[in-house]
Structures are given as C-alpha cells and as structure tokens.
Amino acid sequence: MTEDTLAEAIAYELRREILRGNLAPGAPIKERDNAERQGVSRTPMREAIRILAKEGLVQLRPLRSPVVANPSxxxxxxxxxxxxxxxxxxxxxxxxxxxxxxxxxxxxxxxxxxxxxxxxxxxxxxxxxxxxxxxxxxxxxxxxxxxxxxxxxxxxxxxxxxxxxxxxxxxxxxxxxxxxxxxxxxxxxxxxxxxxxxxxxxxxxxxxxxxxxxxxxxxxxxxxx
Amino acid sequence: MTEDTLAEAIAYELRREILRGNLAPGAPIKERDNAERQGVSRTPMREAIRILAKEGLVQLRPLRSPVVANPSxxxxxxxxxxxxxxxxxxxxxxxxxxxxxxxxxxxxxxxxxxxxxxxxxxxxxxxxxxxxxxxxxxxxxxxxxxxxxxxxxxxxxxxxxxxxxxxxxxxxxxxxxxxxxxxxxxxxxxxxxxxxxxxxxxxxxxxxxxxxxxxxxxxxxxxxx
DNA sequence: GGTAAAATTTTGGTATACCAGATTTGAAGA
DNA sequence: TCTTCAAATCTGGTATACCAAAATTTTACC
Structure with missing residues (x-):
C-alpha cells in the first residue's frame, strides 16, 4: 500500500496504528519521536498528522502536541x-x-x-x-x-x-x-x-x-x- | 485578523484573494512565488495551501502546481x-x-x-x-x-x-x-x-x-x- | 521539607537547503 | 520550416537547521 506521497503513506500507517489501538486515544503524537520511529523527517510526518486531523482522528492543539482523538x-x-x-x-x-x-x-x-x-x-x-x-x-x-x-x-x-x-x-x-x-x-x-x-x-x-x-x-x- | 499560526493567517489571506477573484479559478498557485509574494517561507505557505485544499477552494495535483478550484x-x-x-x-x-x-x-x-x-x-x-x-x-x-x-x-x-x-x-x-x-x-x-x-x-x-x-x-x- | 524561581530540555513553528521528476527551451538535423 | 531530443530550469517533495514558547527539572531560599 505505497501511496503517492510519503506523507500519505505515513498517514496510512499512522491511521492503522491509531485504529488498531497501538496509539491509545488521548495519547500525544510527538512529531520528532514519531518521525524517527518511522524513519522519516518531521516535514512529511507533520503533514501526515494534519491529514489525520482533518479526518478527525487526531486533535490539533496550538503550541502543544497533537493527541489521538478521544471523542465522547x-x-x-x-x-x-x-x-x-x-x-x-x-x-x-x-x-x-x-x-x-x-x-x-x-x-x-x-x-x-x-x-x-x-x-x-x-x-x-x-x-x-x-x-x-x-x-x-x-x-x-x-x-x-x-x-x-x-x-x-x-x-x-x-x-x-x-x-x-x-x-x-x-x-x-x-x-x-x-x-x-x-x-x-x-x-x-x-x-x-x-x-x-x-x-x-x-x-x-x-x-x-x-x-x-x-x-x-x-x-x-x-x-x- | 491575525491568526494563531502563520499558516492559518496565510490561508486566510489566500482565501480572500481567491474569493475576491484576484486569483482566478484555474490559476496555478506556485509555492515559491506565493510564499515570496507574501514574504514567508514555503513551509507555512504549503500548509496554507493544504488547508484551502481541504476546504475545496484549491485543487491539489500530484507533482504539479495546485490550482484554484474551478468547479463545473x-x-x-x-x-x-x-x-x-x-x-x-x-x-x-x-x-x-x-x-x-x-x-x-x-x-x-x-x-x-x-x-x-x-x-x-x-x-x-x-x-x-x-x-x-x-x-x-x-x-x-x-x-x-x-x-x-x-x-x-x-x-x-x-x-x-x-x-x-x-x-x-x-x-x-x-x-x-x-x-x-x-x-x-x-x-x-x-x-x-x-x-x-x-x-x-x-x-x-x-x-x-x-x-x-x-x-x-x-x-x-x-x-x- | 516545602515552595518558588531559574535554568535546562522538550516541542511545535518556521526558514532554508537539497533532490528528483516534469516542463520548457533551444539547438541540431531533416 | 518543422520535428526531435537533450540541456537548462522550474516545481513540488523531503530533509535539516534554527527559533521561541512550554514543560520539566533543578536549585536556592524560606
């Protein structure tokens, strides 16, 4: 499932991790750690996070780590x-x-x-x-x-x-x-x-x-x- | 109307330009040119373009300049x-x-x-x-x-x-x-x-x-x- | 021992540099 | 003059570096 762009591929992987529960709801997603963990730079990881945010799976907070969405x-x-x-x-x-x-x-x-x-x-x-x-x-x-x-x-x-x-x-x-x-x-x-x-x-x-x-x-x- | 982040502010300005017609439907939005025109780097300009793309005002094309949406x-x-x-x-x-x-x-x-x-x-x-x-x-x-x-x-x-x-x-x-x-x-x-x-x-x-x-x-x- | 303040570290935001694919340009040949 | 193909350049994608605001830890003072 290799996507067109790296960011999309990362978003795909991140999405799976979130939905599988590897990344628990409420857990912070730190750009550096996650980028390193997947072996990419922060730039596409950042974009991937935005993609997931637009999908509602991730919640962006100004000047804070994004977190895995945990809707009530x-x-x-x-x-x-x-x-x-x-x-x-x-x-x-x-x-x-x-x-x-x-x-x-x-x-x-x-x-x-x-x-x-x-x-x-x-x-x-x-x-x-x-x-x-x-x-x-x-x-x-x-x-x-x-x-x-x-x-x-x-x-x-x-x-x-x-x-x-x-x-x-x-x-x-x-x-x-x-x-x-x-x-x-x-x-x-x-x-x-x-x-x-x-x-x-x-x-x-x-x-x-x-x-x-x-x-x-x-x-x-x-x-x- | 200064936004929380630069990218949002740029998105706000870009949105106005598109809606006012300064950027005509179908016109390409080149990251470098636009970033320079607004006096910022490509990074937040790029993110702003994604924001507008998610809103449907801009159309992303793989390996090509994004264009102002021109829906039929x-x-x-x-x-x-x-x-x-x-x-x-x-x-x-x-x-x-x-x-x-x-x-x-x-x-x-x-x-x-x-x-x-x-x-x-x-x-x-x-x-x-x-x-x-x-x-x-x-x-x-x-x-x-x-x-x-x-x-x-x-x-x-x-x-x-x-x-x-x-x-x-x-x-x-x-x-x-x-x-x-x-x-x-x-x-x-x-x-x-x-x-x-x-x-x-x-x-x-x-x-x-x-x-x-x-x-x-x-x-x-x-x-x- | 506890609290407050300061220094360190962590983290997201931004700028810049580099790369590869795509496009354009222009020169060469028919 | 038209076609073709290669070199130059244009553009988006990615990596890295730097900065400022937060959070955390350490330290100093009560």
Missing part, C-alpha cells in the same frame, strides 16, 4: 447523526442514478459478506462492510458526497469497529444489508431510507452499550475539550 | 445537494434543541438583513446571510455538523456569491428568511425543511442562470479533471 459518546452520536444524513442522501441519489452494474456489484458485496461471516476475522468483515457502504455512496455519482462520507467513515472508524465487534448484532447487520440492497434494486427511495436509518440506529445502540459497559468497568472514555 | 456546474450542484442535506438536518436539530435566546438572535439577524437590504453592498448582505445560516447550524448543537457545514459554506463561497448578486431573487430571499425563522420559532420541523429546501432551490436556479449566461457570453467555466 455525545460527540460520536453527533457524528453518526451527520453520517446518517449523508447516507440517506446517498441512498436516495443511488436509487435515482445507480447503474444496474453498480447495483449488482453492491449485491455481490453483500453476498460476499454473508458467505464469510462465520469464519472470518471481525476486522475483515468490518472492512467489507465499509466497502459495502462506500459502494452505495459511489453509486450516487456525487463526488462531494463521496468525499465527505469517506471522511466521516474514517473518523468513525473506531466507533464503527467497536460496534461491529458486538456479536449480538451480527445477523441483524446481514438482514439490514439485504434489505438495503433490495430497496436499491427496486429503486425504492422510501424503503432505502428506512433501512439505512435502522442500520445506523443499531450502530448507535451498540455504541451506547459499549460506553455503558466501559463506564461500569470504571474507565473513562471522555476527553476534556 | 454539475460539481457545484452536487455540493449544494450535500449542503442541502446538512441544512435540513441542522433545521431539524435546531427545532429540537435551540434555546429561545438562539432563536431570538436568529430573528434579530433576519431583521438586520431586512433593514439594510436596500442600501448595503451585496457583499455585506452576503456576509450576513452566511451568518444567518451558520447561526441556525450552531443552534443545532452538533459540533461535527457545524464543522462540515462550515466547510461547504466556504467551498461554495463563490457560487453563493454569484447567486446573491442576482437582484431578481433578493426579495424572495427575505421572504424565505422570514419563513425559516418562523418555522424555527414554532419548532415546526416539517415547515423548516420545506423552507430550507426552497431557499437552496432558488440558489440552484440562480447558479444555473449564471452558467447559462456565461456560456452564452462564450466563456468556459468548466475544468478538465
């Missing part, structure tokens, strides 16, 4: 609310503009997810789920929407991962994927909005459960700012 | 469609969560716009219109939404400016502002969505007119990529 529950829910609006729009537009091939490809993705569901690693399934949603957005043929949606998918990576990890909701996810694809195939705007709403509603519920458990365990999960 | 009509309409979704959401949330003081402040803004409408410069009215919309978004109490909305307001600056310049639509704008505020005051979600939709629909119509005229005049207005 309400912040995450606010973000999901925006993601929800974006996906509703993409669903509507996709019903209008998607080609039959695109819809078929989305269906294939859904089947693929279904087929590997039992055995595969959570992370693999999760990656596919992301591609499923991105494919719908791509089928809306709206570049601005795709970009903004991608940004929210990235910044909600951790939350979505926490949600996907919950075993209870897994078969529900499969059902919802099927319903979303069916709505798209029949180009039923009302139905696809309903299903996307349910999908994200389930995600909110999972996240809330996670935070509740975390709080019971005595942990924090909030940040100051 | 369809790209602008795509962006307005996303802005529309964001404002619908903000209207809905504002109806739920806005405080009475916030609603009053929005009403005051509306009155202010109305009062200066005849005399004031287009640009002043335009600035106030932007604050009107931003105030509604702020009243939604959703930080992520406010940030993304602000980003779209920035990248659609030029298009919105072109729209606001059309004299025909001016009193219509006033009526729509009044209707939006009234819907918010009565916390009528359905009504506010309808009115916001009309508001943005008018904007699309204005932009389309502008492009039509520009094309008749023999100009381009499209970009390659």
């Amino acid at each position: 529950l309400t912040e995450i829910i606010d973000q999901i609310r925006v993601l929800h609006a974006l996906e509703m729009l993409s669903g509507e537009l996709a019903c209008e503009k998607a080609t039959d091939q695109e819809i078929a490809a989305i269906g294939a993705l859904k089947d693929h997810i279904e087929s590997i569901y039992g055995e595969a690693d959570t992370l693999d399934v999760f990656e596919l789920d992301m591609r499923f949603h991105s494919a719908i957005v791509a089928a809306s043929h709206n570049a601005a929407l795709a970009q903004t949606h991608g940004s929210y998918m990235a910044r909600l990576w951790r939350a979505r991962y926490l949600s996907a990890r919950r075993k209870l909701s897994r078969e529900r996810v499969l059902r919802q994927h099927k319903a979303i694809h069916a709505a798209l195939a029949s180009r039923d705007i009302g139905a696809i909005k309903t299903e996307i709403g349910a999908h994200l509603g389930a995600m909110v519920a999972n996240i809330e459960d996670h935070f509740r458990e975390e709080m019971d365990a005595g942990n924090d999960g909030q940040d100051g700012s | 009509l369809t790209e602008i309409i795509d962006q307005i469609r996303v802005l529309h979704a964001l404002e619908m959401l903000s209207g809905e949330l504002a109806c739920e969560k806005a405080t009475d003081q916030e609603i009053a402040a929005i009403g005051a803004l509306k009155d202010h716009i109305e009062s200066i409408y005849g005399e004031a410069d287009t640009l002043d009215v335009f600035e106030l219109d932007m604050r009107f919309h931003s105030a509604i978004v702020a009243a939604s109490h959703n930080a992520a939404l406010a940030q993304t909305h602000g980003s779209y307001m920035a990248r659609l600056w030029r298009a919105r400016y072109l729209s606001a310049r059309r004299k025909l639509s001016r009193e219509r704008v006033l009526r729509q502002h009044k209707a939006i505020h009234a819907a918010l005051a009565s916390r009528d979600i359905g009504a506010i969505k309808t009115e916001i939709g009309a508001h943005l629909g008018a904007m699309v119509a204005n932009i389309e007119d502008h492009f039509r005229e520009e094309m008749d005049a023999g100009n381009d207005g499209q970009d390659g990529s």
Whole structure:
C-alpha cells in the first residue's frame, strides 16, 4: 500500500496504528519521536498528522502536541447523526442514478459478506462492510458526497469497529444489508431510507452499550475539550 | 485578523484573494512565488495551501502546481445537494434543541438583513446571510455538523456569491428568511425543511442562470479533471 | 521539607537547503 | 520550416537547521 506521497503513506500507517489501538486515544503524537520511529523527517510526518486531523482522528492543539482523538459518546452520536444524513442522501441519489452494474456489484458485496461471516476475522468483515457502504455512496455519482462520507467513515472508524465487534448484532447487520440492497434494486427511495436509518440506529445502540459497559468497568472514555 | 499560526493567517489571506477573484479559478498557485509574494517561507505557505485544499477552494495535483478550484456546474450542484442535506438536518436539530435566546438572535439577524437590504453592498448582505445560516447550524448543537457545514459554506463561497448578486431573487430571499425563522420559532420541523429546501432551490436556479449566461457570453467555466 | 524561581530540555513553528521528476527551451538535423 | 531530443530550469517533495514558547527539572531560599 505505497501511496503517492510519503506523507500519505505515513498517514496510512499512522491511521492503522491509531485504529488498531497501538496509539491509545488521548495519547500525544510527538512529531520528532514519531518521525524517527518511522524513519522519516518531521516535514512529511507533520503533514501526515494534519491529514489525520482533518479526518478527525487526531486533535490539533496550538503550541502543544497533537493527541489521538478521544471523542465522547455525545460527540460520536453527533457524528453518526451527520453520517446518517449523508447516507440517506446517498441512498436516495443511488436509487435515482445507480447503474444496474453498480447495483449488482453492491449485491455481490453483500453476498460476499454473508458467505464469510462465520469464519472470518471481525476486522475483515468490518472492512467489507465499509466497502459495502462506500459502494452505495459511489453509486450516487456525487463526488462531494463521496468525499465527505469517506471522511466521516474514517473518523468513525473506531466507533464503527467497536460496534461491529458486538456479536449480538451480527445477523441483524446481514438482514439490514439485504434489505438495503433490495430497496436499491427496486429503486425504492422510501424503503432505502428506512433501512439505512435502522442500520445506523443499531450502530448507535451498540455504541451506547459499549460506553455503558466501559463506564461500569470504571474507565473513562471522555476527553476534556 | 491575525491568526494563531502563520499558516492559518496565510490561508486566510489566500482565501480572500481567491474569493475576491484576484486569483482566478484555474490559476496555478506556485509555492515559491506565493510564499515570496507574501514574504514567508514555503513551509507555512504549503500548509496554507493544504488547508484551502481541504476546504475545496484549491485543487491539489500530484507533482504539479495546485490550482484554484474551478468547479463545473454539475460539481457545484452536487455540493449544494450535500449542503442541502446538512441544512435540513441542522433545521431539524435546531427545532429540537435551540434555546429561545438562539432563536431570538436568529430573528434579530433576519431583521438586520431586512433593514439594510436596500442600501448595503451585496457583499455585506452576503456576509450576513452566511451568518444567518451558520447561526441556525450552531443552534443545532452538533459540533461535527457545524464543522462540515462550515466547510461547504466556504467551498461554495463563490457560487453563493454569484447567486446573491442576482437582484431578481433578493426579495424572495427575505421572504424565505422570514419563513425559516418562523418555522424555527414554532419548532415546526416539517415547515423548516420545506423552507430550507426552497431557499437552496432558488440558489440552484440562480447558479444555473449564471452558467447559462456565461456560456452564452462564450466563456468556459468548466475544468478538465 | 516545602515552595518558588531559574535554568535546562522538550516541542511545535518556521526558514532554508537539497533532490528528483516534469516542463520548457533551444539547438541540431531533416 | 518543422520535428526531435537533450540541456537548462522550474516545481513540488523531503530533509535539516534554527527559533521561541512550554514543560520539566533543578536549585536556592524560606
């Protein structure tokens, strides 16, 4: 996964480290240390940090070390609310503009997810789920929407991962994927909005459960700012 | 307007130059030249360019000079469609969560716009219109939404400016502002969505007119990529 | 022993230097 | 005059050096 520019490659690696948890939420990201650790100079590392900041994974502070973002529950829910609006729009537009091939490809993705569901690693399934949603957005043929949606998918990576990890909701996810694809195939705007709403509603519920458990365990999960 | 960091200050100046038209759409922004022109080094200029790129005002090209964005009509309409979704959401949330003081402040803004409408410069009215919309978004109490909305307001600056310049639509704008505020005051979600939709629909119509005229005049207005 | 102040270190912000790919220019040959 | 190809240069990407503000540690005084 070598990117076009060094900064992008570093951003890619840093992103993975953050999302894997190697860099804990709230931890400072010092330019020098990280640059040295990855064997590059500060300049591209600095730019990589800005890239991640724009994605919302890193929080910039004036005259202080950037820190790995550690959004509170309400912040995450606010973000999901925006993601929800974006996906509703993409669903509507996709019903209008998607080609039959695109819809078929989305269906294939859904089947693929279904087929590997039992055995595969959570992370693999999760990656596919992301591609499923991105494919719908791509089928809306709206570049601005795709970009903004991608940004929210990235910044909600951790939350979505926490949600996907919950075993209870897994078969529900499969059902919802099927319903979303069916709505798209029949180009039923009302139905696809309903299903996307349910999908994200389930995600909110999972996240809330996670935070509740975390709080019971005595942990924090909030940040100051 | 001295910002926290040099890069932000440069971004602010660059943004103004682009929006004022001193830097024409499609024009390349060379790091060295611009840095020298503003009397700074390339490093913060480079970062400023990235900031504007993330806002959509500048387009980055691998191994080439960044250029001032010159979106096509369809790209602008795509962006307005996303802005529309964001404002619908903000209207809905504002109806739920806005405080009475916030609603009053929005009403005051509306009155202010109305009062200066005849005399004031287009640009002043335009600035106030932007604050009107931003105030509604702020009243939604959703930080992520406010940030993304602000980003779209920035990248659609030029298009919105072109729209606001059309004299025909001016009193219509006033009526729509009044209707939006009234819907918010009565916390009528359905009504506010309808009115916001009309508001943005008018904007699309204005932009389309502008492009039509520009094309008749023999100009381009499209970009390659 | 505790607190305050000063010196040291750490860190982000900025400037400058260097490099490689891309573009342009111009000279040579048809 | 037009084409072609190579040298000069233009430009973004990266590395390094320097600076000032913060944070940290040390030291001096109560």
